[in-house]
Amino acid sequence: MSHKILIVDDDPHIRQVLAFALGKAGMQTAEAGDGESALDAIAAQRPDLVVLDINMPRMSGLDVCRKLRAADDLPILFLSSRDDEIDRVLGLELGGDDYVVKPFSPREVVARVSAILKRGxxxxxxxxxxxxxxxxxxxxxxxxxxxxxxxxxxxxxxxxxxxxxxxxxxxxxxxxxxxxxxxxxxxxxxxxxxxxxxxxxxxxxxxxxxxxxxxxxxxxxxxxxxxxxxxxxx
The missing domain is CATH 1.10.10.10 (Winged helix-like DNA-binding domain superfamily/Winged helix DNA-binding domain)
Structure with missing residues (x-):
């Protein structure tokens, strides 16, 4: 059974690129354009991992992570802008598993997702x-x-x-x-x-x-x- 990955980013182009790359690697994908939609999608059908953008309007990726970590150990790979090192560190301290810096190579995202899913x-x-x-x-x-x-x-x-x-x-x-x-x-x-x-x-x-x-x-x-x-x- 292939792993299901939820891609959360307010940029539809990034979601499309990642969905294509992860799908090509044999994974199923779902998408959410904001934090609220992401939490709804996770509640409806829990994925195996979330690729989560830190900087989103209304509810940031950090806020989504806080809510998830209150009751769930769902793996999280953060997407972060190059100049947001403080947010990246905070994301890890909130319980993120890893992060990728934008602009990124889709191949790198797939590699990091696969590394987390290998479960050690x-x-x-x-x-x-x-x-x-x-x-x-x-x-x-x-x-x-x-x-x-x-x-x-x-x-x-x-x-x-x-x-x-x-x-x-x-x-x-x-x-x-x-x-x-x-x-x-x-x-x-x-x-x-x-x-x-x-x-x-x-x-x-x-x-x-x-x-x-x-x-x-x-x-x-x-x-x-x-x-x-x-x-x-x-």
């Missing part, structure tokens, strides 16, 4: 097929895509789950940002360090709220590794 193929390989990974009070189940802290569920986006699964699967290893990008998306994938840092901040915030402030350690000048995950004080 490389991360799953590191996890040893589909066996659950337990580390301290953290438990990750790749089959059900569920994360738990001390038995309580923690809602994660696709990319957050992928990243955490990678770190937890190799607890002795310190991963550079480039190594994380290579494992999740493949070598040469154009993602900035700030993107990885935003996902790390999101994970720390979510698990700190659940009683796990020691989820991820930073090794200065190197990168990240999974923390002891014992809870209590970091």
């Amino acid at each position: 193929g490389r991360a799953l390989e590191e996890a040893g097929a589909l066996r659950p990974v337990t580390h301290g009070k953290l438990r990750l189940d790749p089959q059900s895509w569920e994360a738990q802290w001390d038995g309580a569920p923690v809602s994660l986006t696709v990319t957050e789950f992928q990243l955490l699964l990678l770190l937890a699967s190799l607890p002795a290893r310190v991963f550079t940002r480039d190594a994380i990008i290579d494992r999740l998306h493949g070598p040469g994938f154009a993602i900035t360090d700030r993107t990885i840092d935003s996902h790390i901040r999101n994970l720390r915030h979510k698990f700190a709220s659940a009683g796990g402030p020691d989820l991820i350690e930073t090794r200065a000048g190197i990168g990240y590794r999974i923390g002891p995950c014992r809870g209590g004080s970091a």
Whole structure:
């Protein structure tokens, strides 16, 4: 069954170009020209991923993301103007999985959509097929895509789950940002360090709220590794 992608942009030409490119890649597409229509379309028939423009009139893509993240971990790929770096970072911190900067190549959008939909193929390989990974009070189940802290569920986006699964699967290893990008998306994938840092901040915030402030350690000048995950004080 092909994946269904909802394209949300107030520019009909961009929607048409992306619909053609994604369709050529074997995906089904639906379109929405504004945030309100996007939320209605998602409620009517949930897609597998949303390509979401940040800058739209009335309801911005960031507002749409906020509403979705209140109750859903639906994957989101943001479309952003070149000069809107603050919005891009905010979009990731709100729970976006990735972003593409306008003007973009349709091929790049397809590649990033495909990378998200693979649901962490490389991360799953590191996890040893589909066996659950337990580390301290953290438990990750790749089959059900569920994360738990001390038995309580923690809602994660696709990319957050992928990243955490990678770190937890190799607890002795310190991963550079480039190594994380290579494992999740493949070598040469154009993602900035700030993107990885935003996902790390999101994970720390979510698990700190659940009683796990020691989820991820930073090794200065190197990168990240999974923390002891014992809870209590970091």
